[in-house]
Amino acid sequence: DQQVKQNSPSLSVQEGRISILNCDYTNSMFDYFLWYKKYPAEGPTFLISISSIKDKNEDGRFTVFLNKSAKHLSLHIVPSQPGDSAVYFCAASENDYKLSFGAGTTVTVRA
Amino acid sequence: DVKVTQSSRYLVKRTGEKVFLECVQDMDHENMFWYRQDPGLGLRLIYFSYDVKMKEKGDIPEGYSVSREKKERFSLILESASTNQTSMYLCASSFKLAGAHNEQFFGPGTRLTVL
Numbered sequence: 001d002q003q004v005k006q007n008s009p010s011l012s013v014q015e016g017r018i019s020i021l022n023c024d025y026t027n028s029m030f031d032y033f034l035w036y037k038k039y040p041a042e043g044p045t046f047l048i049s050i051s052s053i054k055d056k057n058e059d060g061r062f063t064v065f066l067n068k069s070a071k072h073l074s075l076h077i078v079p080s081q082p083g084d085s086a087v088y089f090c091a092a093s094e095n096d097y098k099l100s101f102g103a104g105t106t107v108t109v110r111a
Numbered sequence: 112d113v114k115v116t117q118s119s120r121y122l123v124k125r126t127g128e129k130v131f132l133e134c135v136q137d138m139d140h141e142n143m144f145w146y147r148q149d150p151g152l153g154l155r156l157i158y159f160s161y162d163v164k165m166k167e168k169g170d171i172p173e174g175y176s177v178s179r180e181k182k183e184r185f186s187l188i189l190e191s192a193s194t195n196q197t198s199m200y201l202c203a204s205s206f207k208l209a210g211a212h213n214e215q216f217f218g219p220g221t222r223l224t225v226l
Contacts, residue, residue, distance in 0.1 A: 043201055043217030097142050101154040
């Protein structure tokens with residue numbers, strides 16, 4: 001049973017607007033969360049992370065929000081650019097090296 | 112830059128064949144991982160290794176084995192390939208620092224088709 005769920009398989013957004021990707025988890029022992037980005041024919045690359053002791057982490061155009069009580073996190077991309085078109089995976093960890101991944105959300109940024 | 116390389120980008124094998132997928136990393140990482148990626152299921156952990164000759168089962172180890180004879184190399188073995196093992200296989204590596212959550216670095220993947 002998947003402990004990390006991304007319920008939206010795809011998202012289409014216009015260039016310059018905000019992209020919001022959502023992720024839910026069931027394991028209350030998860031204490032670290034990551035977002036990975038994957039282009040076709042390439043491996044996933046790390047994008048941004050957040051510890052469970054925080055509720056927000058920002059890196060340039062990317063911000064991750066964590067709501068522990070709801071077991072929910074989201075990734076905001078502002079403004080969205082054509083190069084952001086990719087598959088985004090949410091991942092979570094309850095120790096220092098093993099990750100559980102969601103199914104991914106495919107983002108398409110329209111010009 | 113961290114580099115994780117995988118021996119093949121595309122591989123086609125027949126049912127029952129023994130298949131070896133090789134992964135090499137050049138950053139002296141202690142941890143190495145094998146995942147498979149399937150549509151709608153994301154990345155699922157098959158096996159991982161936190162040291163030479165050490166291995167632990169992930170979430171879906173059935174039908175697979177691994178070998179880690181050298182720190183930089185982690186091999187995934189399909190003893191007798193089956194059609195349900197057709198998938199994208201991704202190798203990753205990371206440091207093992209106590210008390211730290213360490214980013215995993217991924218290779219480009221091997222698209223395996225079993226006929």
